[in-house]
Amino acid sequence: MINTLYLPELREMLATEDQSGLQEFCVALHPARVAEFMEGLTPQEAWQGIQASDRITCAEIFGFFPAEVQINILESGDATTLSQLIADMPADDRVDLLNEVDPVTMKNVLSLVPIEERRDILRLQAYPEGTAGAVMTTEVAKLPETLTVGAALEQLGRQSKDLETIYYIYIVDTEDHLRGTVSARQLVTHLGNPDTRLAEIMERNLVTVEATDDQEIVAEKVAEYDFLAIPVVDEEQRLVGIITYDDVIDVLREEAEEDAYRAAAVEPLEDGYLQTSLYELAWKRGFWLFTLFIAALLTAFALKSYKDILQQVAWLVFFIPLIMSSGGNSGGQSATLVIRALSNKDISLADTRRVLMRELLTGLLLGIALSIIGYLVGYLLLDGPTLVDLLTIPITLLIVVVFGTLCGAGLPLLFRRLGVDEALMSTPFVTVLIDIGGIIIYMIVALKMIDGLS
Numbered sequence: 001m002i003n004t005l006y007l008p009e010l011r012e013m014l015a016t017e018d019q020s021g022l023q024e025f026c027v028a029l030h031p032a033r034v035a036e037f038m039e040g041l042t043p044q045e046a047w048q049g050i051q052a053s054d055r056i057t058c059a060e061i062f063g064f065f066p067a068e069v070q071i072n073i074l075e076s077g078d079a080t081t082l083s084q085l086i087a088d089m090p091a092d093d094r095v096d097l098l099n100e101v102d103p104v105t106m107k108n109v110l111s112l113v114p115i116e117e118r119r120d121i122l123r124l125q126a127y128p129e130g131t132a133g134a135v136m137t138t139e140v141a142k143l144p145e146t147l148t149v150g151a152a153l154e155q156l157g158r159q160s161k162d163l164e165t166i167y168y169i170y171i172v173d174t175e176d177h178l179r180g181t182v183s184a185r186q187l188v189t190h191l192g193n194p195d196t197r198l199a200e201i202m203e204r205n206l207v208t209v210e211a212t213d214d215q216e217i218v219a220e221k222v223a224e225y226d227f228l229a230i231p232v233v234d235e236e237q238r239l240v241g242i243i244t245y246d247d248v249i250d251v252l253r254e255e256a257e258e259d260a261y262r263a264a265a266v267e268p269l270e271d272g273y274l275q276t277s278l279y280e281l282a283w284k285r286g287f288w289l290f291t292l293f294i295a296a297l298l299t300a301f302a303l304k305s306y307k308d309i310l311q312q313v314a315w316l317v318f319f320i321p322l323i324m325s326s327g328g329n330s331g332g333q334s335a336t337l338v339i340r341a342l343s344n345k346d347i348s349l350a351d352t353r354r355v356l357m358r359e360l361l362t363g364l365l366l367g368i369a370l371s372i373i374g375y376l377v378g379y380l381l382l383d384g385p386t387l388v389d390l391l392t393i394p395i396t397l398l399i400v401v402v403f404g405t406l407c408g409a410g411l412p413l414l415f416r417r418l419g420v421d422e423a424l425m426s427t428p429f430v431t432v433l434i435d436i437g438g439i440i441i442y443m444i445v446a447l448k449m450i451d452g453l454s
Contacts, residue, residue: 007040014045022052026061035064043072051081059088068275070097075105083112086121090164091137092247095124132218133211135251136232136241139163142170143198145179150194153187167228170239171202178231178239180204208233211240215251220345222248259343262421263336265292265428288428295432299324302436306443309450315382316446319393320439322377326370326397327404327438328431334359334408335430339422342412352413356406363405367398388449396445400438407434 006025013021026034026049038046038061046069050061062070062085074082074097086094086109098106098121110118120138127133141163143152152169160166169187171180180202190196208231209218222230222245232241261268267284269276276284303310303320310316338355341347347355371394378393379385408430412422 006037010038010041010049011045014041014048019052022049026050026053026057031057031060032064034061039066043069044076047073047077055084055088059085063089063093067097067100068272071101074101074109079105079108080112083109086110087113087117091120091124091139091241092135095121095134099125127211130215131211132209132213132215132232132243133240135215135218135247136211136243137164137247138241140170140231140239140242141166141168142172142176142239145171145173145197145199145202147198148194149187149190149196149198149201152182152198153191153194156184156187165229165242165244167244168231168242170231170242171198172239176238178206178208178233178237181206181231206231208237209243210235216255218243219248219251219255223252259339265289292428292432295429296435298436299432299439302439302443306439309443309447313446313450315389316392316442318381319374319378320442322374322393323396323400323438323442324435327400327434329404330363330366330401331404331408331430331434334362334405335412336408338409338412342416342422349413349417355409355413359405359409360402363402364398366405367401370401371395371398392446392449395449396438396442399441399445400434403437403441404434407437 010022010025012018013025029037034050035046038049041049043065046065047062050058053061062073065073086098089097098110101109110121113121124133124136124138139162141156141159143155147155156166156169166184168181168183170178171182173179180199182198182202186201190201207221207225207227209221211232211234218230221227222243227245229242229244231239232243234240258268265288267287269281269284273281338347341355374393374397375390378390382389411430411433415422
């Protein structure tokens with residue numbers, strides 16, 4: 001929902017070119033709030049409004065605009081002015097934005113960006129999407145290990161205006177090899193001894209990630225150690241950047257969105273729902289829907305192959321939905337539990353036997369409970385039930401629920417072992433597979449019961 005609280009005032013200031021009023025508005029609130037109140041403006045109006053502020057504030061507010069607004073401004077604005085904006089943006093954010101605009105705009109703007117920032121952008125663009133290098137920032141507080149605390153604070157004061165964060169100060173040698181880290185708190189604590197060398201107080205046992213590591217690995221390490229930032233190094237342990245906690249939050253949100261889409265058998269959307277074209281939306285949904293449709297057809301073929309027994313014992317049809325839902329639901333539960341446990345590192349492939357044993361026992365407990373209910377339902381619904389009638393439903397339920405829990409737990413583990421994202425083995429896929437197996441089990445049990453007790 002668009003916040004219209006300040007829209008009339010903003011439009012009046014824009015119409016009268018009230019630069020002082022716009023500047024005051026931009027600096028009076030947090031940049032995120034300013035961007036929120038400008039959502040009702042056109043991209044060009046919003047850009048005109050924030051240009052009244054200083055360069056740093058302008059870049060900060062711009063960073064909170066929706067992606068489509070940023071792209072619109074970049075593709076329609078003056079390249080010279082926008083090149084300065086790009087230079088003032090955080091390193092990782094400007095690379096993400098430039099990757100989204102059309103190539104002509106990127107080339108025009110990039111050619112006007114100062115040489116140092118341009119090299120930094122090109123270096124970050126070289127890292128594959130989804131890696132640590134693609135989400136890191138190169139604006140790092142780093143100092144040589146030979147400095148004293150007093151000299152370090154003095155030099156840090158000069159660096160700070162160009163840095164995104166100074167949670168940690170990274171200590172490097174003359175060739176930028178990462179040697180250790182100190183916190184800003186440690187430096188302040190040692191103010192009483194300004195001649196203390198950084199090498200004496202720095203933490204040497206560091207947790208790092210390589211620039212080519214998957215972004216999920218980075219997120220897991222930051223979450224595990226409660227870091228505010230984590231250093232990124234190359235293959236020779238040279239410091240190339242850091243990944244801050246806000247970038248990790250973006251990664252976690254992105255991964256959670258992908259898992260949510262796949263759990264519903266939808267290919268993840270690259271843009272927002274309303275920004276995705278109908279054709280692309282239909283394709284991303286239709287591909288998996290068609291795949292599931294073909295898989296579900298196997299259920300119909302399975303039923304057709306048992307049409308003789310269904311004609312002979314017509315009441316079996318009544319309980320097909322019950323059998324299929326019991327197996328599918330139990331399998332979906334197991335799949336969800338195992339996929340989340342794998343994602344949270346609660347289990348690993350080494351725990352496969354334990355997981356399957358737990359699901360077997362859980363399936364037996366659940367199956368027995370549902371079997372008792374199934375027996376009572378058969379007794380109440382069927383007209384003059386025979387022993388075959390009363391035993392077929394509970395026996396099938398027990399087997400199908402156990403089958404469902406084992407499939408639901410085993411398939412994600414199998415996908416992980418094959419190196420495939422286990423989220424692909426989502427609930428709809430598990431349900432279809434268990435539906436087919438449930439029908440076959442149901443018919444086999446019915447045939448055995450009829451043959452054995454007739």
